[in-house]
Amino acid sequence: MPEAIWISFAFVLGLLVKGIGLPPLVGYLAAGFVLTGLSSVSDITAEPTAVLAHIAHLGVLLLLFTVGLKLKLRSIISPEVIGGSLLHFGITCVVFTPPLFWLLEVDWLDAFMLAVALSFSSTVLAAKVLEGKRELRAFHGRVAIGILVMQDLIALVVMSLAAGKTPSEWALIVFGLPLLRPLLYKLLDASGHDELLTLLGLLLALVLGGLGFESLGLSSELGALVFGAILANHPRSQELSKSLWSVKEVFLVGFFLQIGLGGMPNQEAIVFAVVAALVLPLKGLLFYFLLLAFRLRARSSFLTSLSLANYSEFGLIVASVALPEWLIPLAITVSLSFVFSAPANRFSHAIFERVAKKISRFESDKRHPDEQPISLGDTRILVMGMGRTGTAAYDWLVPNEPRVMGLDSDPAKAEKHREQGRNVVFADAEDTTFWEGLHMPELNSVILAMSDIEGKLIAARMLRKLGFRGYIVAHTMYADEAVKIREAGANDAHLTMNETGVALASHLMDRSEAHHQMAQVRNPV
Known part of the structure; x- marks a missing residue:
């Protein structure tokens, strides 16, 4: 055959x-x-x-x-x-x-x-x-x-x-x-x-x-x-x-x-x-x-x-x-x-x-839509990668810290986020020219939420190379990738599925605690 x-x-x-x-x-x-x-x-x-x-x-x-x-x-x-x-x-x-x-x-x-x-x-x-x-x-x-x-x-x-x-x-x-x-x-x-x-x-x-x-x-x-x-x-x-x-x-x-x-x-x-x-x-x-x-x-x-x-x-x-x-x-x-x-x-x-x-x-001196920002302004928290994970992180942070910026390598996606009221701009973390001369005076935390491991590694290395001493955190599906991300300069890299399980358990415990408190109010000793 x-x-x-x-x-x-x-x-x-x-x-x-x-x-x-x-x-x-x-x-x-x-x-x-x-x-x-x-x-x-x-x-x-x-x-x-x-x-x-x-x-x-x-x-x-x-x-x-x-x-x-x-x-x-x-x-x-x-x-x-x-x-x-x-x-x-x-x-x-x-x-x-x-x-x-x-x-x-x-x-x-x-x-x-x-x-x-x-x-x-x-x-x-x-x-x-x-x-x-x-x-x-x-x-x-x-x-x-x-x-x-x-x-x-x-x-x-x-x-x-x-x-x-x-x-x-x-x-x-x-x-x-x-x-x-x-x-x-x-x-x-x-x-x-x-x-x-x-x-x-x-x-x-x-x-x-x-x-x-x-x-x-x-x-x-x-x-x-x-x-x-x-x-x-x-x-x-x-x-x-x-x-x-x-x-x-x-x-x-x-x-x-x-x-x-x-x-x-x-x-x-x-x-x-x-x-x-x-x-x-x-x-x-x-x-x-x-x-x-x-x-x-x-x-x-x-x-x-x-x-x-x-x-x-x-x-x-x-x-x-x-x-x-x-x-x-x-x-x-x-x-x-x-x-x-x-x-x-x-x-x-x-x-x-x-x-x-x-x-x-x-390279031409004239501007093109793929040109990337050279300053993050007064941004305190940077979310790199505005997919589902990055968007969820951004939306959770904004009520507590309005000076959040999102970056994404898809100009159309960045524009869609801006239409929805988010502060998101086009930038490619894997582009070394993006990092050259990047000004980030107020930045103290970075979330690496890109989908590919290569982008996370490059971003972590370049941030540390530029002298950034703030907190860098990432998510990944695999334990070996988490090790590489930490070695590249991130403070921590969480396993996505593990964090999902922890989040579900915490929701359950919060609900159980609330139920227990309600029961005490109804039946005081």
């Missing part, structure tokens, strides 16, 4: 690469190539089947649907997203086409289509890496996803032109999809918190989004993304995303396995992939300087560019339509870019710290 062999190899190699600090998806890619190699010298079956292809496709649809659930339309309709994506596409095609024509001895159309395929960045890899670091809602994460969505739209146009097909006349129906939002909201509210919620997500992502858009002659991937985006503003959108997490992760294993099982490359394909990998830094540099031109800060430009410095699975789709003979070389190219890009993005913040002084001199 080939599926059993695939699962076994994927698990073993995924576990191995995770042990050396790489994302498991690199192991899944390697598993596919190893199986392909073993099939030539043994009886192991490594031919990708229709079942695996279907599972892989479902994984991509679910990933894009969950990305859509976290996507705000205004993060796409911005100069840096539209201008950056279109300019990068145009410049890449102009620069890459002549060398490909001369070096590969292909005609101009094939050279141009290869340049188009290499111009795209991987939505699957970038979204998965950003999601794993919980940076999809950070400013640079939303810019990266916006550019990827624009690239996907460009790819759809290119594929339609290459295939000589046009969308159905019924495709205009999609412009009326926002009218369905009230109905979809009611369905989401009525689905509860169990399996019906997961089924609703599968229905919207795979049936209405995937199959529905395909029937209109449009991309199923775009359909899944659109239906996710329609629900992005619903209060339970993140609960829906979490309910699909495990299903999506399992299906995505099939996607990465399928790439590796596509076949062993010949020498020419390997040379092509290696050369394409060597020019990846140029792709990232072009994104970097284009984003700087749109007045993004050096850090936002760098992190966005690094997440886009890879080649795309959409390039393979374009090749399958226009350049089928180049499918294997492009598959190796995409896979090799994943191997380089995944670990680089894992250490993106540390890399930026090392190169910040050298590359920040290109």
